[in-house]
């Protein structure tokens with residue numbers, strides 16, 4: 096597979112670093128140009144045939160990388176005589192590319208196990224695959240709407256006023272594009288990939304979101320470059336590559352993240368516990384990922400539907416997002432084993448393997464995110480949570496929020512007891 100990097104960006108917001116002397120992708124982070132970080136990751140993934148689309152001050156890129164040999168890759172350059180947006184250059188690329196290809200925007204720093212994304216793209220027989228992930232500012236980002244199979248069903252622009260709760264799912268700037276898509280571009284003109292192409296094609300073709308916890312950040316501002324420099328120094332990029340085992344902090348939901356109010360059946364009842372946003376932000380900035388594991392027997396009891404639980408979880412993600420925090424995933428068990436109640440939903444009144452303290456949901460997360468349980472933690476407010484963590488071979492922290500361990504269901508001792516989630520996260524992340 097070949098890779099195409101769109102490196103024509105001017106970097107207006109980075110003027111103090113470019114001084115109008117270099118194009119944006121040549122801005123250095125810890126002494127190395129953004130573009131070189133990208134080429135290194137492509138090379139590590141075995142992608143050595145690279146096309147770079149250059150524009151503004153593009154000759155500086157050519158001067159630095161030449162034919163790519165010194166960097167262990169082969170580089171072909173395509174020059175835009177005028178800025179063509181994020182996809183106008185497809186008109187030129189189609190002469191070079193007859194197969195599906197990786198597309199990168201030139202202002203991102205990332206470390207991704209691309210083989211996994213390529214496998215996903217092939218398995219779905221996808222027309223275009225977008226790398227999507229949660230970020231710390233979904234409220235002012237374009238949101239990607241997907242169905243349960245990760246098929247993209249809509250794009251919600253940041254300029255729209257959102258009156259609904261949504262999954263924190265944002266486009267990261269890494270794509271796999273099918274050759275069929277670019278062959279359709281028959282006119283040289285300015286094109287925006289999302290607005291002019293993808294948002295139309297989702298009605299005709301199967302376009303998918305590849306959801307991942309890996310590190311991909313847009314470094315289009317000085318502040319973001321500073322943040323990414325620190326992350327590079329702490330080796331967070333490499334450690335979050337899904338080729339490597341991940342450390343995870345598993346969190347219970349009710350009583351741990353949101354205030355315990357019995358069985359929640361209404362999104363409006365989601366209200367964050369104290370210090371939650373700060374605690375989750377701290378996890379987000381660390382090498383840990385975070386996954387929520389929750390029992391929601393309301394469904395089995397007939398108090399609400401699966402869709403209601405999904406909406407309640409979206410509400411939680413939206414509220415966290417408004418405060419600059421996110422969880423990678425929420426897994427829930429809708430079942431309950433005790434039969435015989437009048438309103439019960441029989442389909443879910445079963446003895447399942449996903450209800451905590453069983454660990455089937457954790458095992459699902461382990462597979463999806465390549466998690467190393469020995470170096471992971473479970474934080475919760477009940478003895479059920481602690482027993483779950485113990486059953487999965489993790490370290491555990493009981494919180495004094497929510498039920499504060501007074502449920503008395505299991506005779507189990509946690510590694511630590513903390514007053515709230517922030518205190519717990521501070522023990523894990525020093």
Ligand SMILES: [Zn+2]
Pocket residue numbers: 428429430447448449450
């Ligand atoms: Zn279950």
